[in-house]
Amino acid sequence: MSQAPPLLSIRRLSKAFGGLKAVSQVDIELRAGEILSLIGPNGSGKTTLFNLISGIYQPDEGEVWLQDHRAVNLVGLRPHKITAQGVARTFQNIRIFPDMTVLENVMVGFHCRTQSGPLSALFKTPAQKKEEQYIVTEAQRRLALFRQLLPLINEPAKTLPYAYRKRLEIVRALASSPRLLLLDEPAAGMNPHETKELMADLHRLRESGYTLMVIEHDMLMVKGLSDRVIAFDYGQKIAEGTFDEVRRNERVIEAYLGKAARC
Amino acid sequence: MPENIYTIIIVLTGFALLILGLNIHEAAPFLGFVLAGAGGMYALQRGGWLLKAGELIKRTRRTYYASLALCLLAYPLIFTWLQSPYWIHVATLAGVYVCLALGLNVVVGFVGLLDLGYVAFYAIGAYSSAIFFHHFPQARWAFWLLLPATALLAGIIGLCLGSSSLRLRGDYLAIVTLGFGEITRIILTNWDTLTNGPKGISGIPGPVIARYSFDKTPGFGLPRVANYYFLIILLACAIGMAADRLNHSRIGRAWMAIREDALAAESLGINVTVIKLLAFAVGAGFAAMGGVVYSSLIGFVDPMSFTFMESAMILCMVVLGGMGSIPGVIIGAIVLVVLPEKLRDFQQYRMLIFGAALIMMMIFRPQGLIPSRRRKQELLEEEDESGTPAFEHPPLE
Structure with a gap:
């Protein structure tokens, strides 16, 4: 298992905003099929790291290699190209398309895996019709991952309750057939019951072949979910290992003022 | 069958x-008619009948x-019979504004x-054809x-405008496009050798199709303008259909995604630059x-x-009708062409009434006359109803 090259390898990644080093000299390796959790206090650079991987920010230094059929350096690519390479993400503050229906939200996710252009839409070519059919069918199949969403597929996304919107955002990200899924605080704002459900859902995702990188504050979730945990503080990696290893780490306890140790 | 009869x-x-409204010649009774109509529509809506x-x-x-x-076909015949071909002309103009x-x-x-x-x-289209016919x-x-050809030309110019202002949004984009409109008008005014300056170009002939000239009456006592009436109806239908098809395609979904959240759209693999430019080009081509x-x-x-007033008017049509709603925008264009014509009797109060009507609209129905609604997707297949989720596809093919 460890023989294969890692799916994602981040090397010496750094980003500074003015004098603030949001991410500095970070190295991370991620194997295919793994669930990696990023923890750390607010402002420790976790979301910045996601923004660097997904191309929303450009790093000052460092490389992000994605191992597909061949290794690709994601640094310098525009966000839509990175999605096309197989990295999808969700956002900390949900960014679904509120006025589109649930199904349409997911259909948008297929954009970079389909290709009919304006002319084929104007003339409704057979290829375009077939592709539309494919998108609708596939979007429903992905929505079926979260059974709760299925009866709501024709509702405007803004009418969904909070926890459903979070799930919709995950399904939408899955539509681009990613190899690596970046989830930014998927359980934030969920009650313990919902968190438990979500955890089961994410395990199911891993079983169907996705690799997950999750930012999470809910330590029960981190414990139940992750194969490996990386702790951040002040833009640096301060600990790495299994959940138990990381929670015993002194620097982590220090960063959290002992909060993590109680879990 | 009775359902079809109700629709008819x-x-x-x-x-x-x-037809009745257009034939009320005095402005005051016409206003009363419009208000009664609006009240009636409101009552119908409250009663759930509109739905x-x-x-x-x-x-x-x-x-x-x-x-x-059938109604569109009958319209010019009715007004020829009523001996007011003027309203055929207005309808044709309304058709141009619908486009x-x-x-x-x-x-x-x-x-x-x-x-x-x-x-x-709009000016680029009108002038291209005028300049061509001036020489040939x-x-x-x-x-x-x-x-x-002019649609293509305008589309290319739209691409240029779009690519120069892509990084702007909201107010800043509005200012750049405002400037672009003014620049175009000033060029048309000052490039005497090409555009004949402020005097404009006259004598633009009507089209011919298979020896049939648009400058002759089409028969049935119809005036010359009826030719254009039918032409613009065909064009407006084609454009409406094109807009609808684009709206419900992969491209239309990307457009809407960009409108709702550009950053999320980009993170979903949409090339925001290209898709925005495409919208500029398509819009320019229609105009x-x-x-x-x-x-x-x-x-x-x-x-x-082709002054700024025209741009503002077209924008009003879109906002009044309901942004993003194709039937709404069509109704908006018709209303805003017909209303000022009807209010001509009020002369100096015309714009005042018009402005007041727009303000009332924005207070009582800000989403427009016919708000846009997303079309429901027909369910294509039922998911299996067993307990296991039907999630089994491999992530990568």
């Missing part, structure tokens, strides 16, 4: 009311369109980019080539086609027909 009755009632009518029309789509087409509003709706309604210089593309007055058949028909209809173009 609805369409015919609306059409009869329209029911909407559902009915959706179910009997074919009958609905067929009866609409323009549908084009602007792509940019403003679908993608959410505020464009205040949209009239520039005999080549009247070329009108049919000019339609797509240019409207411009070509306009120049042949009026037979004369001058820079004063």
